[in-house]
Amino acid sequence: MNTRFTRRRIAALAFALIAAVLATPAIGATDVTDIGSLDQGALSALPQFQAANKSLSDYGANLQKQYVARARKASQAQQQKLAAEFQGRMAEKQRQLFAPLFGKAQAAIASVASSKNLTVVIDKRIVVFGGVDITGNVRDLLTGIGDPVPPQSTPGPSRVGYVDQATIDATPKVKSATDEFNKFRQDQDKATGDKLRAAKTDADRESIYRDYRKALDDKQNQVLKPVIDSTRGVIADVAKSKNLILVVDRGNIVFGGTDITKDVTDKLK
Amino acid sequence: MMRTAAVLAFVAAAGCSHAPATTAGSSSGSGAVGYVRMDELVQKHPLYEQLARYDRSIDSFDLSATAPQSARPDPNLAQRERALQQELHDAADRTTKLLDAKQQQYQQQESQAIAAALRGAGQAGPSAASIAGSVNTTAQAQRSSVSAQARRDLESLRANLARQNQAQVAAAQKALNDRADRTYRAKADELQSKESALSLKLASDDSAQRLALRTKLSSLALDDTAREDAQKQLTALDRKEADELAAQRNRDQQTLAALQSSLRTQVQHDLTAQVAAIQQRSIGALSTRQAQLAKQATAPVPGPVIQTMTINGKPQQQVNPNLPPALRARIEQLHNDYQKRFRDDAKTTIAGFEKTRADLSRRYAELHGIEAGSLRGAQAQIASLRQKRDDLYTQITAQIDREVKLIAQQRGISVVLTNVVAPAGGIDLTPDALKDIESLHQ
Numbered sequence: 001m002n003t004r005f006t007r008r009r010i011a012a013l014a015f016a017l018i019a020a021v022l023a024t025p026a027i028g029a030t031d032v033t034d035i036g037s038l039d040q041g042a043l044s045a046l047p048q049f050q051a052a053n054k055s056l057s058d059y060g061a062n063l064q065k066q067y068v069a070r071a072r073k074a075s076q077a078q079q080q081k082l083a084a085e086f087q088g089r090m091a092e093k094q095r096q097l098f099a100p101l102f103g104k105a106q107a108a109i110a111s112v113a114s115s116k117n118l119t120v121v122i123d124k125r126i127v128v129f130g131g132v133d134i135t136g137n138v139r140d141l142l143t144g145i146g147d148p149v150p151p152q153s154t155p156g157p158s159r160v161g162y163v164d165q166a167t168i169d170a171t172p173k174v175k176s177a178t179d180e181f182n183k184f185r186q187d188q189d190k191a192t193g194d195k196l197r198a199a200k201t202d203a204d205r206e207s208i209y210r211d212y213r214k215a216l217d218d219k220q221n222q223v224l225k226p227v228i229d230s231t232r233g234v235i236a237d238v239a240k241s242k243n244l245i246l247v248v249d250r251g252n253i254v255f256g257g258t259d260i261t262k263d264v265t266d267k268l269k
Numbered sequence: 270m271m272r273t274a275a276v277l278a279f280v281a282a283a284g285c286s287h288a289p290a291t292t293a294g295s296s297s298g299s300g301a302v303g304y305v306r307m308d309e310l311v312q313k314h315p316l317y318e319q320l321a322r323y324d325r326s327i328d329s330f331d332l333s334a335t336a337p338q339s340a341r342p343d344p345n346l347a348q349r350e351r352a353l354q355q356e357l358h359d360a361a362d363r364t365t366k367l368l369d370a371k372q373q374q375y376q377q378q379e380s381q382a383i384a385a386a387l388r389g390a391g392q393a394g395p396s397a398a399s400i401a402g403s404v405n406t407t408a409q410a411q412r413s414s415v416s417a418q419a420r421r422d423l424e425s426l427r428a429n430l431a432r433q434n435q436a437q438v439a440a441a442q443k444a445l446n447d448r449a450d451r452t453y454r455a456k457a458d459e460l461q462s463k464e465s466a467l468s469l470k471l472a473s474d475d476s477a478q479r480l481a482l483r484t485k486l487s488s489l490a491l492d493d494t495a496r497e498d499a500q501k502q503l504t505a506l507d508r509k510e511a512d513e514l515a516a517q518r519n520r521d522q523q524t525l526a527a528l529q530s531s532l533r534t535q536v537q538h539d540l541t542a543q544v545a546a547i548q549q550r551s552i553g554a555l556s557t558r559q560a561q562l563a564k565q566a567t568a569p570v571p572g573p574v575i576q577t578m579t580i581n582g583k584p585q586q587q588v589n590p591n592l593p594p595a596l597r598a599r600i601e602q603l604h605n606d607y608q609k610r611f612r613d614d615a616k617t618t619i620a621g622f623e624k625t626r627a628d629l630s631r632r633y634a635e636l637h638g639i640e641a642g643s644l645r646g647a648q649a650q651i652a653s654l655r656q657k658r659d660d661l662y663t664q665i666t667a668q669i670d671r672e673v674k675l676i677a678q679q680r681g682i683s684v685v686l687t688n689v690v691a692p693a694g695g696i697d698l699t700p701d702a703l704k705d706i707e708s709l710h711q
Contacts, residue, residue, distance in 0.1 A: 035302070035684050122686065128305060129674040130684035160302075163690055193332045209329055232691050239693030245302045247691040 035160060036118040037131040038138060038254045043105060046142060052097040059093050107150040108141040109134070109255045114151035119158035121255035126248065155256040161244040162253045163235060164261045171268045177227040184219050188212060231268065238263045303680075303696040305673055307666065307687040310699065313706045314665045315472065319465050323658035330651045426558055430551045441543045449532040451650055456528055460521040462657055467517055469664060471510040472709050479506060483708065672705045673698055 043049065067086045071079045112134045113121050121134060141148040168174060192212040199205045238260050239247045247260065311317060482503045486496060676698055677685050685698060 033683075126686050126688040128307075128670050128685040128687050129677045130682070161693075165690070189332060196329060196332050205329060209325055209332075212328075212332070235691035236693050239691055244693050246304060246686060246689050246695045247693060248686065248688065249690055252688060 033132065034117060034119040034156075034158070035131045036113055036116065036121040036134045036255075037124040037127040038109065038121050039124040039133070039135040040254065042135050042139065043142070046139065048101055048142070052101055056094055056097055060090060063090060104147055105138070105142060106255070108138045108148035110150050110155075111141060111148050112137040113155060113255050114153060117156075118256065119155045120160045120253065120257040122160070122248065122257075123252045123254055126252050158257050159243065159245045160253075160256075161239050161242065161247040161258040161260045162250045163247060163259075163264055164250040167261050167265060168231060168268070171265055173268065174227055174231060177223050181219060181223050184223075185216060188215055231264075234267045235260070235264050238267065301681060301683045301696070303677055303682040303685040303698045304689045304692050305669075305685060305687050305697075305702055306689075306699045307669065310669045310673075310702050310706055311662070311665055313703055314669065315468060315709050316465050316661060316665050319461060320658065320661050320665065322461075323654055323661065327651060327654050327658065330654070423555075423558065426555065430554060434547050434551055437547050438544055441547075442540055445536045445539050445543075449536050453525070453529060453532055454650065455653070457525055458654070458657060460524065462661070464514065464517055464521060465661060465664070468510075468514055469668065471513060473668075475506050475510060479503065479708070482506070668709075669702065669706065673702050676701045676705065 044053075063086055067082065071082055074082055109121055112118075116132055116134065116137075118132060118134070122131065124133065124135070169178060192208060195208045196205055199208060235247050242258065242260060242263075244258060244260070248257075250259075250261070311320070314320075482499050485491060485499045486503070491499070673685055677683075680696070680698075680701075682696060682698070686695075689695070
């Protein structure tokens with residue numbers, strides 16, 4: 001009797017499990033739960049960030065007046081020196097105002113990510129669908145009483161990688177191609193601007209613009225595309241060797257992720 | 270039995286997971302992560318052409334930093350300018366003739382006054398007729414000199430006015446054209462945005478019906494009649510959307526044509542008014558100058574200078590030394606008084622001329638101000654275009670996001686990203702999304 005009951009229960013459980021899985025096919029696949037997303041724009045709208053922005057803006061306006069007053073009596077060389085000095089002062093003020101806020105925000109993000117077992121938090125702008133949106137939790141921590149406490153543990157290894165595009169752009173091959181294209185573009189911009197100003201009809205302007213776009217596209221295909229394709233190939237190879245799923249730009253990573261910039265630049269050299 | 274159930278459960282679970290083998294395992298879960306190449310999808314969207322148009326417009330503005338002309342120049346402008354110049358010329362002639370007549374009259378009065386003074390002094394030296402004749406000759410020479418100088422002044426003023434007026438008319442024309450152009454483009458952009466919104470709305474409204482029909486058509490079990498019927502419904506749906514959009518476009522084209530016509534009329538009207546105002550100001554300036562010259566003409570011409578002598582190579586006027594000292598002193602006093610009045614009058618005339626010139630300069634600067642305003646308008650237009658472009662891009666990507674979300678859900682993918690630098694193992698949803706986006710064109 002017990003055996004039959006047990007068999008029936010097992011059969012019923014198995015059936016229920018099968019039915020549940022069949023009824024919700026997405027659940028079976030929704031097992032990537034360690035990718036979070038954050039709307040950074042929403043955080044920048046918080047009062048403390050707004051106040052810091054206002055302070056920086058006022059400070060910048062005041063600094064500008066001081067610069068104009070002093071630069072008026074200065075030579076060109078002195079003006080350059082002065083400009084560097086004032087830029088430094090502005091950067092220092094920015095650091096003073098924002099560093100504590102960023103520190104708190106980072107602690108809040110790390111805390112929420114840790115509590116939800118996330119290995120990476122990505123900027124919401126590049127998330128088309130899915131992921132765990134932690135914007136609300138982070139906002140609550142930042143607007144709550146007391147400072148957020150950073151987690152004790154570091155995030156686990158993530159299968160989402162990232163590269164610092166600026167570092168890759170500075171490698172000799174990429175920089176050379178980019179410089180060549182930019183120079184070409186500047187020349188085209190000037191020549192096309194002159195032609196557009198002299199054009200008499202809308203049809204003329206359309207034709208000039210078409211030629212301009214074609215010249216840029218051709219140059220891009222000739223100079224930039226081979227380098228970009230080759231760089232992406234290297235990034236994909238490194239990513240595969242490290243068992244990563246995707247690689248995004250560092251600017252889109254808010255927290256965690258796997259940095260493969262050095263591996264890529266080493267291969268590009 | 271237990272083992273069987275467990276195997277069944279595992280098989281069922283495995284069968285429902287569509288994640289490819291390439292992304293399985295490790296700490297990231299099974300790796301059901303997808304990605305799309307957003308740029309490619311945006312380029313296939315039905316509203317991309319509109320987006321590209323915005324991009325082209327912004328690029329053109331950025332490159333040329335000038336607003337294109339839409340309104341045509343006033344065809345009667347040259348004729349109006351000629352008429353204006355003729356009026357100025359006629360006014361100058363009238364002024365010169367009036368000046369001559371006044372000076373003639375003054376000369377006669379002056380001659381009579383000197384003759385009376387000589388008679389009263391009982392002077393036996395040079396006869397009254399002789400002195401009067403001498404005065405007459407000198408006055409004649411001075412009158413000619415003053416008249417020539419006045420004519421030169423008037424000619425100079427007239428030429429200056431003509432140049433200033435031409436520049437003012439050209440600047441006014443440009444400012445009016447720019448204003449009309451901005452109005453036209455703003456309306457065209459507004460209508461285009463509405464057309465885009467309508468297109469999007471129509472596609473969204475019918476998307477459920479379209480999807481149902483396409484799903485029906487993809488069924489292999491569908492018989493020919495039902496298939497044909499579904500196909501007809503799909504075609505009718507497409508035609509209905511296309512017709513609505515075409516009707517809206519036609520209405521918009523008519524609106525734009527009417528606006529263009531109205532703007533041309535308005536530009537023409539405003540230009541005529543501005544040319545008339547400029548002309549009026551010129552006539553006013555010339556009349557003022559004419560009045561000043563007339564006043565100058567009514568003032569005494571140079572006094573009874575009897576002789577013109579050359580001292581150190583320079584011509585100088587002296588009272589006839591043969592006259593009695595008292596009479597000579599009297600004539601000298603009259604002469605000095607005249608010179609002083611002449612200088613004062615000349616100062617007044619110069620001040621009046623300077624005032625007229627300052628007024629013209631101010632009006633010219635105002636017109637330059639209009640041009641600066643026009644430039645600011647162009648910059649505002651660029652900002653407006655950028656805003657519209659961004660709004661449209663947001664609309665397009667929002668629709669793509671919805672399509673991608675549906676695909677992801679159907680394929681059991683948990684996370685979909687875009688702007689991926691390198692896809693090492695994620696699932697590329699771009700081809701599927703492209704099909705859905707392209708179906709929006711149908």
